[in-house]
Amino acid sequence: MAAGDVESSLELSLTGSGALPGALPPARSRIFKIIVIGDSNVGKTCLTYRFCAGRFPQRTEATIGVDFRERAVTIDGERIKIQLWDTAGQERFRKSMVQHYYRNVHAVVFVYDMTNMASFQSLPSWIEECKQHLLANDIPRILVGNKCDLRNAIQVPTDLAQKFADTHSMPLFETSAKNPNDNDHVEAIFMTLAHKLKSHKPLMLSQPPDHDEIHIKPEPKPITSCWC
Numbered sequence: 001m002a003a004g005d006v007e008s009s010l011e012l013s014l015t016g017s018g019a020l021p022g023a024l025p026p027a028r029s030r031i032f033k034i035i036v037i038g039d040s041n042v043g044k045t046c047l048t049y050r051f052c053a054g055r056f057p058q059r060t061e062a063t064i065g066v067d068f069r070e071r072a073v074t075i076d077g078e079r080i081k082i083q084l085w086d087t088a089g090q091e092r093f094r095k096s097m098v099q100h101y102y103r104n105v106h107a108v109v110f111v112y113d114m115t116n117m118a119s120f121q122s123l124p125s126w127i128e129e130c131k132q133h134l135l136a137n138d139i140p141r142i143l144v145g146n147k148c149d150l151r152n153a154i155q156v157p158t159d160l161a162q163k164f165a166d167t168h169s170m171p172l173f174e175t176s177a178k179n180p181n182d183n184d185h186v187e188a189i190f191m192t193l194a195h196k197l198k199s200h201k202p203l204m205l206s207q208p209p210d211h212d213e214i215h216i217k218p219e220p221k222p223i224t225s226c227w228c
């Protein structure tokens, strides 16, 4: 990614139950709200930061409430904002926010840590939480196994994860937010969702225009194996 590309990213935090960034001037571009959920420490913050800022963050702390990251892209000539909701994995940091996570959501990214079997085993409870918030069945969902750079520590075999993904009709991506060689892969994961959402024409929020955006390549194909 070129240095200038990251200028269109935006980062905001919300840790209480106050107003969400919704009361905005007239629409110019559609917004896709994508929530990223999974156990604490699986790398949700690093993945979203990687996509929006183009690099691995130097350090992270446990997310409290939610962090918003946003990136403007152009798909087939249409300007679109991808708004990532980087949610807290720790129950104590998310309980007051959960209802906000799921409101008007367009897509869900489930993340587990490939080096932590417990984070994979938690996935059914994250799926259940989505169900409880009455997410429509046709909302695009993807499964991401993160930290594939830690090759010697992998605990979750790809075939097991693939079986789980197939059972739940989700594409599986194994990737690394950290490995610089995986930048295109992290890009492909979120852009795959954006392409899917664009073709679904979901309900959109309003957003004021800005002057910088990122032009992206044609639709990438989902990839199930790690590129490390």
Ligand SMILES: Nc1nc2c(ncn2[C@@H]2O[C@H](COP(=O)(O)OP(=O)(O)OP(=O)(O)O)[C@@H](O)[C@H]2O)c(=O)[nH]1
Residues within 6 Å of the ligand: 038, 039, 040, 041, 042, 043, 044, 045, 046, 047, 060, 061, 062, 063, 064, 087, 088, 089, 090, 146, 147, 148, 149, 150, 175, 176, 177, 178, 179
């Ligand atoms: N080796 C490696 N480490 C990673 C990767 N992604 C994240 N990490 C590390 O994993 C730890 C947790 O990352 P975060 O992104 O903060 O995890 P999180 O899922 O946002 O955690 P919560 O905010 O508590 O829910 C940090 O020490 C990161 O540096 C990766 O792809 N590879």
Ligand SMILES: [Mg+2]
Residues within 6 Å of the ligand: 044, 045, 046, 061, 062, 063, 086, 087, 088, 089
């Ligand atoms: Mg986090």
